[in-house]
Amino acid sequence: MVIEITTPVRVDQIKNLSVGDQLVITGTIYTGRDAALPRLVKAIQENRLGGMDIHLEGGIVFHSAVSIAGIGPTSSNKVEIEESIPALSKAGIRIHIGKGALSPKTVKALQEFQSIFAVTPPASALLTQRIVSKRVVAFPEEGMEAIHELVVREFPVIVAISQGRSVYDKVRRKSDDGP
Secondary structure, eight states, X not given: OEEEEESSOOHHHHHTOOTTOEEEEEEEEEEEOTTHXXXXXXXXXXXXXXXXXXXXXXXXXXXXXXXXXXXXXXBTTSHHHHTHHXXXXXXXXXXEEEBSOOOHHXXXXXXXXXXXXXXXXXXXXXXXXXXXXXXXXXXXXXXXXSEEEEEEEEEEEEEEXXXXXETHHHHHHHHHTOO
């Protein structure tokens, strides 16, 4: 069963999601990666978000750049990205979209702030077709790594971390055991 999510995302919707759930998202998604996400967190910490046209409560952040070639997930466990997840979740982001296993500390923060992590297949052509409109909303000097606001229709993702559980737990245990 595919679950339809429309932004803004409510906390009660997050509480009902489990690892492995398939979602399609319609509404606004913000993008950001290594260069822009730490700057966004700094703006939150310095109480400067009000001067930006960004609405985090019930929001979604996709760990991606936006280029003429399309969009696709980047590794969410890069230090600059993963360190932004707790602060953004606390600020109201409900869904983080990217790829890769996250640390137990980040899994705990997602649970504490009632957020989830979802993955999407690295299929840029499919994802790009789901964009209805896009615009830069912060840090335009970062080029394709600026914070973009995307309006999407039926954007496909799969829940990878929810309620303190991670799809990567089994993978991590197997890799910890050795070959």
